[in-house]
Amino acid sequence: MEVYSPEGLRADGRRWNEVRNFKCHINTHQNSSDGSSYVEMGNTKVVCLVSGPMESPSSGRKPNSSSNLTVSISMPSFVSNSRKKFKKNDKRIQELCIFLVKTFEQIVIMKNYPRTIISISIVVLSQDGGLLPSCVNAITLALIDAGISMYDYVSSINVGLYDTTPLLDLNHLEENDLSFLTLGVVGKSEKISLLLLEDKLSLDNLEKLLAIGIVGCHRIRDIMDQEIRRHGNLRLSKITNK
Amino acid sequence: MSAIETAVSGNPKKRLSSGLTVTQKVFVRSRNGGATKVVREHYLRNDIPCLSKSCKRCPNIVKANAQGEFPNFVLETDPLFLKNGKIGKHYLILDTNIILSAIDLIESNLSFYDVIIPQTALEEVRNKSFPIYLRVRALCKNEEKRFIVFHNEFKEETFLNRNKDESINDYNDRLIREVAKFYAKHLSDVGINVVLLTNDRNNLSKALNENIITKTLSDYVELLPNADELRDLVPSEFSNDFSRPNEVSYPEYFSTSRINGGIKNGTLYQGSITISSYNFLEGSVSVPSLPKPLLVIGRENLNRAFNGDLCVVELLPRDKWRKPSSTIVDDEVINKNDVADNEDNEIIISDQERRLLTQEAIEAQNSKEIQPTGRVVGIIKRSWRLYVGQIAPNSINQSHTGNAPKSCFVILMDRTLPKIRIRTRRAKELQGKRIVIGVDSWPSTSKYPEGHFVRTLGEIESAEAETEALLLEHDVEYSPFSKNVLDCLPKEGHDWKVPVDLQADEFIKKRKDLRDKLVCSIDPPGCVDIDDALHAVKLPNGNYEVGVHIADVTNFVKSGTALDHEGANRGTSVYLVDKRIDMLPMLLGTDLCSLKPYVDRFAFSVLWELDENADIVNVNFTKSIIKSREAFSYEQAQLRIDNPSQKDDLTEGMRVLLKLSKILKQKRLDAGALNLASPEVKVYMDSETADPGEVEIKKLLDTNSLVEEFMLLANISVARKIYDAFPQTAMLRRHAPPPATNFETLNNMLTIRKKMYVSLESSKALADSLDRCVDPEDPYFNTLLRIMVTRCMMAAEYFSSGSYSYPEFRHYGLAVDIYTHFTSPIRRYCDVVAHRQLAAAIGYETLDPSHRDKNKMELIVRNINKRHRNAQFAGRASIEYYVGQVMRNNESKQEGYIIKIFSNGIVVLVPKFGVESLIKLDQLSNDANTSEFDENNYSLKFKDTNGKMRTVHIFDKCEVEVKSKLDEATGKRRAQLILV
Amino acid sequence: MILSPAERSYLYDSLSVQPPVRPDARSAHQFRPIEASCSFLPNSNGSSRVRLSDGGEAIVSVKTQVVLTKNESSLISIDVDINKERDDSNFIKNLISSLESILLKKFPIEKLKLTERYSFKVYIDCFILSHNSYPLGLLSLCIYLALKSTRLPLLTSTVNDREIEEQPTFNDDWEASKKLFEPSEHQDDPPLLFVVGIIGNNVFIDPSNEEEEVSENGLIVGFANGEIVPPVQSTNLSNRDSKGISPKHILKAYSMVRNCGKEVVKALNTVVSSDDDVFTSIY
Secondary structure, eight states, rough: SBOOOOOOOOSSSTTTTOOEEEEEEEEOTTOSEEEEEEETTTEEEEEEOOOEEOOOTTTSSSTTTSEEEEEEEEGGGGGGGGGGOOTTOOOOHHHHHHHHHHHHHHHGGGSTTTTTEEEEEEEEESSSSHHHHHHHHHHHHHHHHHHHHHHHOOOEEEEEEETEEESSSSSSHHHSSSSEEEEEEESSOOOOOEEOOSSSHHHHHHHHHHHHHHHHHHHHHHHHHHHHHHEEEEEEEEHHHO | OOOOHOOOOOOOOOEETTTTEEEEEEEEEEEETTEEEEEEEEEEEEEEOBBBBTTTGGTTTTTOTTTTTTOOOBSSSSSEEEEEEOOOEEEEEEEEHHHHHHHHHSTTSSSSSSSSEEHHHHHHHHHHHHHHHHHHHHHHHTTTTOOOEOOOTBBBBOOOOTTOOOOHHHHHHHHHHHHHHEEEEHHHHHHHHEEOOOOOHHHHHHHHTOOOOEHHHHHHHHHHHHHHHHGGOOOOOGOOOOOOEEEOOOOOOOHHHHHHHHHHHTTEEEEEEEEOBBBBEEEEEOOOOSSSSSSEESHHHHTTTTTOOOEEEEEEEGGOOBBOOOBBBBBBOOOOOOOOOOSSSSOOHHHHHHHHHHHHHHHHSSOOOOOHHEEEEEEEOOOOOOOEHHHHHGOOOTOOOOOSSSEEEEEEEEETTTEEEESSSSSSTTOOOOOOOEEEEOOOOOOSEEEEEEEEEEEEOOHHHHHHHHHTTTTTOOOOHHHHHHTOOOOGGGGGGOOTTTTTSSHHHHSETTTTEEEEESSSTTSOOEEEEEEEEOOOOOEEEEEEEOGGGTEEEEEEEETHHHHHHHHBBBESSSEEOSSSSSSIIIIIISBTTTTTTEEEEEEEEEEOOOOEEEEEEEEEEEEEEEEEEEHHOOOOOOOOOOSHHHHHHHHHHHHHHHHHHHHHHHHHHOOOOOOOEEEOOOTTTOEEEEEHHHHHHHHHHHHHHHHHHHHHHHHHHHHHTTTTTEEEBBBOOGGGGGGGGHHHHHHHHHHHOOOOOHHHHHHHHHHHHTTTTTTHHHHHHHHHTTTTTTOOOOEEEEGSSSGGBBTTTTTOOOOOOOOOOBBHHHHHHHHHHHHHHHSSSSOGGGTTTTTHHHHHHHHHHHHHHHHHHHHHHHHHHHHHHHHHOOOOEEEEEEEEEEEEEEEEEEEETEEEEEEEEHHHHHHHGEEETTTTTTTEEEOTTTOOEEEEEOEEEEEEEEEEEETTTOOOOOEEEEOO | OOOOHHHHHHHHHHSSSSSSSTTTTTOOTOOOOEEEEESSTTSSSEEEEEEEEOOEEEEEEEEEEEEEEEGGOEEEEEEEEETOOTTTTTHHHHHHHHHHHHHHHHSOGGGGSSSSEEEEEEEEEEEEHHHHHTTHHHHHHHHHHHHHEEEOOOOOOSSSSSSSOOOOOSSSGGGGGGEESSTTTTGGGGOEEEEEEEEEEEEEEEHHHHHHHHEEEEEEEEETTTEEEEEEEEOOOSOOOOOOOOOOHHHHHHHHHHHHHHHHHHHHHHHHHOOTTTTTOOO
């Protein structure tokens, strides 16, 4: 397979600036959580459950000292093709969790929730690239579903570089082949609230990657916004119909 | 009316936006016996253009790429018109097999313009042969040929789901037919037809049923106006009237699953096969689980393997094992009726028994008696390429006249390969010419492989034909540089000058102005591509400043340009006796980069401070500007140094260099550097007639070694620096110590014949023991031994530092711990990479990502190693050819040495010409039956042509008559030696 | 769940009357409504998701691997993972051992045989997203569905490789794969486990969290192809002291499971045959 053909098509048939099939739902687990969401980016599928804000079990002892927003990620063994089992304390996953906590502490209006905890749990059902962006998007949606006050949406996507062409929203095969960065953007702004680059990338290319990345994030935000509004209208109609 | 509505079963689709639909490709990947379900997203779109200039609609649907460029519409409005067959104006669509087997024909300028390559076919080609894929991609870039890739599987209109129980081949064929249908309909209003070319009967008849204009390749070629020119180029498997008697039947190859199963459980082995250059019916395959290569003897056991094929072999049962033949077998010896190799029926041996057999084989190989043998049961990868050969005169049916194509045999220059059957109408015309052929197939019922004629190079033995033949045989790229490449050169051309303003830009500011240094270059006479120049001066503190200045090629060859790709691909310049094939265009090599005297040039300098002992006190690397004061030849430099009346600073500097170089050399030898020899000779061309004049053994002067020592020093210093800066990807060169087994026979012969031996504990021990191996009665013996030792050595190789651990970096021959090539960037690509890495290491510029990426470096290294090897072989072959020509006019008696002994012949090396040749027993003796071969003492006893008994031993000096003889079969001139 | 003594006593009383009055008004042999879907995990041979009305939810994936039969002690491997819980807890170990006790015994192993030497090994990976009541019944339903939706690649190389080994090769078309449990052959369905709660003289199937809290005892009953099969285990559904089981309870439970089981299997099979694809939203 050509990663990116001279005719400008990627191995899966997308052009350089196209996002994969993005699908999201909120309020998917109303009986087992305070806020929930389900996000699909191509064949990457994650579920997010939020519990809280709720009383902190240890609030008496150390008020406000440590973060009261927690994130955990579960990767069942069927997620990877080799059935590799991810321990809960897997370093890579721990790293992602810390990263997500840092991002959402800035976006949730934490001062509204003193002495409470907000516990976020991500379950990955299927992984085909763009794991971190899917988590970010799912958390944003689930927090909104839980009614937790936030400054704005955070939407996220990854961008890779093939030769001199930036490619938006990489799948797993592309992630293996290219160096890429993940970024998260606040609302419709160009404010980057999250940036992760783990490969080498020459500085000259950074700008165009960020530019297309921001456009991609806005596109994701719009789809998420539609879903929130759809769900809101649904609830509203239920109330008014009564 | 889209195709989707008619698609039968298959996967669900989801519309994402107006032009984009997503579906899933689900398939099973069998790998290593496993079966994994794989799911990939597959996006279908409606913005894929037909790329025909006639089309009015597609220009409205195209989308730009990231650079804002729109696709070029390349297919002509007025393509080839064919009245015959009622085709009219048409484009061509090729199926996979046509591309794979007829790529040479497709590439030719004689035909095949306006061609549509379906994505389906391209993908299949890519999976089957990556080089052919690259050639197709190159065709798509070639503006004249007008080739396009049509991404049919991404276009909603032309994508089809796989049907139930449809094989992948049938599915792909159906996809390709869909392309033809789409184009036919799409272009019907502009009067352009499409012709689908396929040779698959099944596909052909289906296509005809679906009203697609479809032709086989040969039928299509017949319709062309220049059919006569093209007919012979059609690969053989397509010639439908090719009738061939079932001469033999080779065993069928095993199924893939049986091969994989066998390799996995250790009962079958995989390896690249080497056909013995003395016996074309004997091959060997290196097998990791056996201590020595496994022998494969006989036509049937070789089972259609070519030299270099990646084969799968199995062990034969014990009663079929035998000693390796100590006989020489030539195609000439084997007459038409094959050697008896009548295998019994298929032998069935269970895996259990096979494992026991392996054990026995290991034991047998360790003992010296009969050796286990194997047979080829499958071929994983063919080494087929284009071959050069000539038509075997006796294979042409002379009585037959008329224009019907006839089969004849082509004997290849590479004698380890079988003759190839081709079919041509021009056999008589091609007789006595060097021709290029391609191999197409080797069916199990055919005794010889089948191929097709590609082109002719010219008369046998004409210098042009022979030179081109040897370049082709060694895979040397010799076509002129393309326009893209030449466009990368400075616009000023030969008028380019070092800028006057040294503050012009940030790069030139970083250069050191060394024009005040008394720099000179020393090279072979007539050298025009001057890579290196030197200077030395005594410092006030008593130490010396020594500078080595190397042509700054990377100033002109920037990473990622077409020029850089071309250089990277060529890897090295190739030096033939009468010709040089440049790695970089002439303008750079012989002018802008070349450190010519009296003009300013950019250089990359290594500056040392050396003490009296030639120990490095300090080393500095810098980009610089230099002005060479003089370009000497080795001889001129030597004369100037030796002339006591020359007292100028330049000469003094050279004397310093000479003095230091001698110390450096001694230090190197003390460390165990090897002084090996090769029987290389130089051919002098008569300057007027351009005929080869005389042959001379290469002479070495002190000044040769002066330059060499400092180049080594520079290479070592640079190697350390770039390894320091790029521990994972530094471009280095290593030379592995030779395995002891390589020396087994040689040491055995030495002990028995000369009571000597060479030690192998270290390079130092080897060097010392070589010095001790002197035969007082024969001064040449030591050199002979050095030649033979050289042949037991491993080849040095380029590598990137991440591939080996530091102790393995060692260069055995030079006895240094780390080494690279830095000093000849005009003619070697390794040096170009080293230059870039060094420039980055000293902060001159940033390093291109491709030289920082382990995988990409691996690709570069693999290519330059291959190119380097081929260049050496090509150079030798060129000398061999010219030596042959010289000998033709100088038949004489010469001194020779016996370097190999077989039961039916000896191999003699003639140092004067650097040639070696086989003398067969029947040439030594009229009565071959009287000969006695003593394997343990390496001697052969025979009754010579005068009827006297004579015994010859290995290492014996002997008088031989040297003649040059044209081999009738191969058309190759070879030295013929006659023992006097 | 913590119940007040009043709640506890009310629940206990209402569940021990004849017939029992269950808090959600179910009859004794009635299951809670479930929501289920199949085949939505792209990289698994079979998959399923089952959600109970109380929010309990499990996802099961079935993956296969080609193995040399002689190297494997078992061709079935079961793993259970509970969201936010340690993977080595006793609770998980007990769940796995209960599932193994029925699957290893009652699984039609011969379906996994590929050639003389090779077999498929089936990996059943269960993930419990959330649960309120004892999740064994939920898991069992989910595994049943996942196995029923499992497809195995079609072998194209020879089956007879006793003498000369061949590496198995498969048809590359996923559409050509065969279902592990063909819908036609009902006698070979995968086995199921049912949880039965016992209070007083009453037995009732699929106890909810509250019912478990007041149960005096519990029974796990195996069911396959219309019949009760081993294992039959007693279990403590609550922290209360167990009161012992009488044979009467067991017989009651048997007949209840036998009747319910057939209904459940029928219901589950309709889920399988609706055959979702990767684009059907599972939420």
